[in-house]
Amino acid sequence: MAAKQRGKRDNMNAFLEEAKAASRELMLLSGAEKNRLLREMAGAMRSATMDIIEANALDMKAAEENNLSSALKDRLLLDEKRIDAMATAVEEIAALKDPVGRVIDGWVTDDGLKIEKVSIPIGVIGIIYESRPNVTSDTAALCFKSNNVCVLKGGKEAEHSNAAIAKVLRATLKRNDLPEALISLLPDASREGVAKLIKMDKYVDLIVPRGGEGLIRYVSENATVPVVKHDKGQCHTYIDKDADMEKAVKIAVNAKVDRPGVCNAMETLLVDRAIAAEALPKLKEAFDAAHTELKGCGDTRAIIDVAEATEADFDTEYLANILNIRTVDGVDGAVAHIVRFGSGHSEAIITESYTTAEYFLNAVDAAAVYVNASTRFTDGGAFGFGAEVGISTNKLHARGPMGIEGLTTYKFKIYGNGQIR
Amino acid sequence: MAAKQRGKRDNMNAFLEEAKAASRELMLLSGAEKNRLLREMAGAMRSATMDIIEANALDMKAAEENNLSSALKDRLLLDEKRIDAMATAVEEIAALKDPVGRVIDGWVTDDGLKIEKVSIPIGVIGIIYESRPNVTSDTAALCFKSNNVCVLKGGKEAEHSNAAIAKVLRATLKRNDLPEALISLLPDASREGVAKLIKMDKYVDLIVPRGGEGLIRYVSENATVPVVKHDKGQCHTYIDKDADMEKAVKIAVNAKVDRPGVCNAMETLLVDRAIAAEALPKLKEAFDAAHTELKGCGDTRAIIDVAEATEADFDTEYLANILNIRTVDGVDGAVAHIVRFGSGHSEAIITESYTTAEYFLNAVDAAAVYVNASTRFTDGGAFGFGAEVGISTNKLHARGPMGIEGLTTYKFKIYGNGQIR
Structure with a gap:
């Protein structure tokens, strides 16, 4: 032997x-x-x-x-x-x-x-x-x-x-x-x-x-x-109080539903508390139409009727048509959630505010950080690389679409x- | 406990x-x-x-x-x-x-x-x-x-x-x-x-x-x-048959003697067989004047009187005023020696031939590859980086002076x- x-x-x-x-x-x-x-x-x-x-x-x-x-x-x-x-x-x-x-x-x-x-x-x-x-x-x-x-x-x-x-x-x-x-x-x-x-x-x-x-x-x-290496993609989309709600709904649904089984799909939607009462019912309607299973934090569930999202849910890459929703205190609350649960893959903010957009782009540490677009674009083809070797979640040598x-x-x-x- | x-x-x-x-x-x-x-x-x-x-x-x-x-x-x-x-x-x-x-x-x-x-x-x-x-x-x-x-x-x-x-x-x-x-x-x-x-x-x-x-x-x-990481620097200088001998001697001595205790100092000098009979005595004279201890391969020792360099010597980073000399068959012989013993740090060729210089630059895989200059220049200061974090012998992320x-x-x-x- x-x-x-x-x-x-x-x-x-x-x-x-x-x-x-x-x-x-x-x-x-x-x-x-x-x-x-x-x-x-x-x-x-x-x-x-x-x-x-x-x-x-x-x-x-x-x-x-x-x-x-x-x-x-x-x-x-x-x-x-x-x-x-x-x-x-x-x-x-x-x-x-x-x-x-x-x-x-x-x-x-x-x-x-x-x-x-x-x-x-x-x-x-x-x-x-x-x-x-x-x-x-x-x-x-x-x-x-x-x-x-x-x-x-x-x-x-x-x-x-x-x-x-x-x-x-x-x-x-x-x-x-x-x-x-x-x-x-x-x-x-x-x-x-x-x-x-x-x-x-x-x-x-x-x-x-x-x-x-x-x-x-x-x-x-x-x-x-x-x-x-290519670890998990725990991707978030944050809808800011200054978002164009039409864009926001369209982008959020696309990020979750287009291909739920891939790493650049959204797992958790973060909604600014300032617009939660207005936004959440619209979002629920759109996601219901897309047959998405919704889970929410306590504040979310006070507005729309969805199952409960636990701490463990916020840490789960579903790779399925399931979505967590959490109400947060503005962009700082969103960044704090992403710092805690994000995997450094792809994160998005939906906002028309120049200052908030720039702040989010700078404060979030991920391979790809988006303003007003779906996280689904994180891949070599969409980036225009011609061929993709992989999507790296390394911080060094190659990061993101490679x-x-x-x-x-x-x-x-x-x-x-x-x-x- | x-x-x-x-x-x-x-x-x-x-x-x-x-x-x-x-x-x-x-x-x-x-x-x-x-x-x-x-x-x-x-x-x-x-x-x-x-x-x-x-x-x-x-x-x-x-x-x-x-x-x-x-x-x-x-x-x-x-x-x-x-x-x-x-x-x-x-x-x-x-x-x-x-x-x-x-x-x-x-x-x-x-x-x-x-x-x-x-x-x-x-x-x-x-x-x-x-x-x-x-x-x-x-x-x-x-x-x-x-x-x-x-x-x-x-x-x-x-x-x-x-x-x-x-x-x-x-x-x-x-x-x-x-x-x-x-x-x-x-x-x-x-x-x-x-x-x-x-x-x-x-x-x-x-x-x-x-x-x-x-x-x-x-x-x-x-x-x-x-x-x-910063591994050892097993650096070589190759003197080609088309070298300007005055430059060659000056550069070789500098690469060894200027500061023998650092990683970008030369450890082995490779000499084209075609010019060995002419070059080796001149080199010996210059290195003797610099009190360098010389070791040579069999063919080298047939021309100048130096101690024997063993296989293990060619693999040793002396970090001292000691030098191996080896006679090689042209640029291909030099590249073959460097492939076998080099640590990917700094390698130099001395030649006036455009084609041989370009071949060496392309064929040798090292962080820094020189034509007609001393390997001693491999550092952040000499590269003009202002401050040096280190010299990396990694192949990925950062390579060479960092x-x-x-x-x-x-x-x-x-x-x-x-x-x-």
């Missing part, structure tokens, strides 16, 4: 050492070459449609045997149309502006050194994800476009699909005399394999977990490699002509 | 909760107000010179009793001149451009949302440092200037000095009706106290260890709070006019 364990560890070491070595080769690949290869990968995926569907059928059969829910099975399923969409996504990534080599800053020092701060790849990125097989080609393409090596660890339930997709991408690399190690699946996909991967800071530069809360918590608590620039870091290039100190 | 431990933990929790709460108050302090307070702190330090010197005398007495080296005692000593210099440093920090509120990026989305990416404070920053008491006022001022709360953990040997300095700074806060918790010393300064602090990610947003290798390794291996911007993160402010999805 001990010998077997050691064998596994050594394999992992050798595998990641190869990935690290490959990352140096990738570092110098030009933008034109990267884009040509990405388009070739997209074409190869379309050509391999039947092979991918066959592999997917094995996963679907196992899903059937394991009684996976129909929602999970739908996430897992690949057909011709979905594979074409995956290929198109890779082509869209090829069309993005090159995130590497961007001169972020530049100046000449008193000593006459010309300094350029330039974006560069991070190196080796581990991506840990669940169910959807399209994440395999999406993240491989995003990493390749940013000159990063990716080590992919998908869900067990999608293993055949992921292997088939990775095989196509790797074959394209090989055909072009590039190391296959640039894109690979983690060989030991067990829980122990993941536990090892996230501690391999000698070879791996960043871990991006894309999955459920349990996975993310496990990874962030145990990794020694830096993690871009475009492909989130997969780069920087170095300083210093041009001298003989300077010494 | 268990009860006492629990008591300590609860104290730490309460202490850090207070720091976190204070950070929200600090978040909204204006630039003018911050600068006025910093100047008041500088004045207060000058006024308290005698109190600080008295406290310092207690530390000096303990240093005497504990037989500290004269170098350590010199670091510890405060006199009128040094306290004045500390006050001046705080005034210089007041004069820096405000790092907070900077609009880093901005655009309007297709939905008509105006997005601003704005720099904001990180929150609560723990600084763990050793010996020099001036770090107390320096880092407190840097954190205050960037609207961050600091929790300072100085060395045991400087405890009275640090307490006296912190007392002056906190008295200024109190006089201005600001919470003293904005600047504080960690109450439990034991090893256990540090162990707890670096796991308090609920309250602490960043840890900056400034000290010896042992401290930094301990912190980065055990922290759950993000750490800006100015006060390294103590900020960002948020997105989104200005809408009723947008929903």
